[in-house]
Amino acid sequence: MRNMIFSWQFWAILSACFAALTAVFAKVGVSGIGSDFAxxxxxxxxxxxxxxxxxxxxGWESFSSLSTKSTLFLILSGLATGASWICYFRALKIGQASQVAPIDKMSVVLVAIFGALFLGEHLSLGGWLGVGFIAIGATLVALF
Incomplete structure (x- = not known):
């Protein structure tokens, strides 16, 4: 159990579970109020x-421990997160959670592409095939 807690897979699975709960809870929570306020x-x-x-x-650290590069990219990440949340809540306000969430998870496909283009990451042929299946699956769930 101790080794599992230190694995990225453990935390990624928990992240997926909490993300699923986020969609369900947010869909209920956004009813009756504005999506931006939510x-x-x-x-x-x-x-x-x-x-x-x-x-x-x-876990508190001094802000002076942040490099200029880290600060810039954390600010950009925060702005992207905020924009993502605003768009996500607006989509949930209008659409069904079971359709919004799969399209939101197309971010997995975009991360693979951006990771390859900007971070020099490499996926195997099987990895790219999986990314393709994610894209097809998300589209099928959202549209049908």
């Missing part, structure tokens, strides 16, 4: 939860 409330909850976790684990 995103704001969600963000406050995340900030509070992270502050508690950092305090409990002693």
């Amino acid at each position: 995103t704001f409330v969600r963000t406050i909850v995340i900030l509070l939860a992270l502050a508690i976790m950092l305090s409990a684990t002693g």
